[in-house]
Amino acid sequence: ANVNDAPTVTGAIAAQTATEGVAFAFTVPAGFFxxxxxGDSLTYTATLTSAGLLPAWLSFDPTTQTLSGTPGDGDGGTLAIRITATDGALASVSADFQLVVNNVNTPPFLVTPIADQSIQEDSAFSFSIPPTSFGDSDVGDRLTYSVTQESGAPLPSWLGFEPTTRTLSGTPTNAEVGSLTLIVTATDSATQAISDTVVLTVTNVNDAPTLVSPIADQTPTIDTPFTLTLPPTTFNDIDGGDSLSYSVSRSDGGTLPSWLNFDSASLTLSGTPTSNDIGTVSIQIIATDLAGTSSSDSFDVTIAPIVNTPPIVANALPDQSATEGTPFSFAIAPTSFTDPDVGDRLTYTARQANGNALPNWLIFNPITVSFEGTPLRGDVASLTIEVTATDTGFNQVNDQFDLVVAGFNARPVVIPSRSSIAYASTIGSVAIDPALTLADSDSTTFSAATVTIVGFVSGQDTLTFVSSPGSPITGAFAADTGILSLTGVARSRLTKPPCAPSPIKH
Structure with a gap:
């Protein structure tokens, strides 16, 4: 009787290749089994060498002994295929070979949209992109991640991204308040990519105002209007749309000094301190925002006593001269005395340098700061006048000038011993005035004296004069005017020929 023999193979099946998305078919060569x-017939089956079923995309036709199908995305890889031939007695033989499915890259895709995020300013932010956000059907493909701004620009400096952990992190400040649109991109090994948009909103948290420019200490002057207007840059609030209101008080919370006022609309401190306000007061200015948070600055206002500087002699007073009987005036120049203190006013007095009052003839006007008067004969002298300038603080300075009053040379006068004399034409020589005297009232050497002879006839009358002993006469007689000019003391004698008219002495 026949003993069944198992089927056999005549060789080996070569490795086969397929490509994702491309139809594949392989037929076992005829006579291979x-x-x-x-009379025995064979039946054929195909499985994986692991005895598993063929993948869904791959089918086997036992009649034609053909493997066929189209591998899809994700089917790439190597399959170990086993084809088995079995006879009627169920004896079998198998042939194994590899089917390499070449991968065709498929771009990654968005699986789950990334949720928008929100964070408060000044708070630490951290967000990891879920690993399920993106997928890639290519077996073994690995995605890398990147994040940019919607414009393609890099992330702002406050925000960082760690691609390994897919984590966004950072701490936004007030400057970042608002919405930031981010583009999250997943890229596969073939550089094909997919992106999703994430809106990151930074919500505002109120920031207190800050002091930018501290206010300098102030030194108002007594009785002088004081004004201090705060620069708008003194305080700042970085919150967009916030506004500040201002209040002013003493640093200890007390009210402002009575002389000082604050106008919140113009941010101006103003007032006029008096001597009663001497000292230092600390002032506090508070800037408050709409949320009630505030910032402040303090500065000192110091009112010092006025230090009075004495006046000075800027230009020495010039010496002066006056003449007896002649009006005298002298106005002190405004530049003679000055006071370094701005606004100080000087008053003036005058006296003699020896402390005596001014002579009666000399008047000083403190309003016009001038001297005037007319010296008389008895006022001839050399005076030293002292002028004193006094400021409002009763500080004084003085200067002196010499005033020389010169005498006036009075004309000498003729003092006759008798007022008149008459004589007959028959009389010979007649003494007009046997004791005619020349006198000078101011006791100076006179230059001339005159005696007028009335009725003198030139060529007919003659005039002779004899001086007193020790007083020689110098002078001349003008016959045409009848004037005898003399120096000294003299007696004169008029010689009259007979029948001539009688001259008369006045």
Missing amino acids: TDVDA
């Missing part, structure tokens, strides 16, 4: 038993 044989059976020596006459």
